[in-house]
Amino acid sequence: MRGTCRLGVERERLEGEDTALFDVRCPRDQEGGPDVAHGGWTAAVLDECLGHVPLLHRVLSVTAELSVSFVKPVPVERPLEVRAWVERRAGSRWYIRGELVLLPNRALLAKASGIWVQRDPAHFDRHQRWLAEQDAEPGRGD
Ligand SMILES: CCCCCCCC(=O)SCCNC(=O)CCNC(=O)[C@H](O)C(C)(C)COP(=O)(O)OP(=O)(O)OC[C@H]1O[C@@H](n2cnc3c(N)ncnc32)[C@H](O)[C@@H]1OP(=O)(O)O
Numbered sequence: 001m002r003g004t005c006r007l008g009v010e011r012e013r014l015e016g017e018d019t020a021l022f023d024v025r026c027p028r029d030q031e032g033g034p035d036v037a038h039g040g041w042t043a044a045v046l047d048e049c050l051g052h053v054p055l056l057h058r059v060l061s062v063t064a065e066l067s068v069s070f071v072k073p074v075p076v077e078r079p080l081e082v083r084a085w086v087e088r089r090a091g092s093r094w095y096i097r098g099e100l101v102l103l104p105n106r107a108l109l110a111k112a113s114g115i116w117v118q119r120d121p122a123h124f125d126r127h128q129r130w131l132a133e134q135d136a137e138p139g140r141g142d
Pocket residue numbers: 051060061062063064065090091092093115117119120121123124
């Protein structure tokens with residue numbers, strides 16, 4: 001699949017049953033230091049790519065946990081690749097891992113692991129109802 005993504009994900013495809021590959025390029029406006037990505041971009045793009053693995057299996061999910069290791073500075077505007085794979089599934093939980101590498105040598109820049117939880121399409125409707133309850137009862141907090 002190809003398309004425009006504000007995070008700079010240019011292409012995604014499944015490779016076998018449990019692995020997905022993503023062509024990525026960090027946009028200049030995500031710079032955090034000279035010519036290198038802000039760490040928030042690195043975390044966000046790993047969240048996006050790992051979370052697309054269930055989606056590529058036509059499963060809607062949300063991120064429940066995400067852990068990121070920042071191994072090396074990530075250059076902006078250079079071809080990068082994310083490889084994401086399912087480590088295991090348990091109930092509605094998908095345990096997914098991934099790596100961000102610099103092409104063409106696939107030098108490791110960052111790695112991530114996380115848990116995605118399957119949701120039904122009413123997930124965001126329920127959230128809107130919860131938000132309306134919060135607005136109706138300020139100070140309740142649950
Ligand atoms: C639906 C369309 C999705 C579209 C893509 C959107 C992508 C995103 O941007 S996601 C945004 C960032 N993430 C979020 O906003 C998630 C916010 N958190 C939540 O909504 C909830 O805490 C949520 C859904 C993760 C869990 O809700 P909760 O009411 O606890 O659900 P519950 O039914 O009790 O638990 C579901 C499962 O998740 C597990 N779980 C819940 N929280 C966690 C956690 N932090 N770590 C591990 N597992 C967890 C439970 O053990 C349970 O597992 P199982 O089904 O195997 O028994």
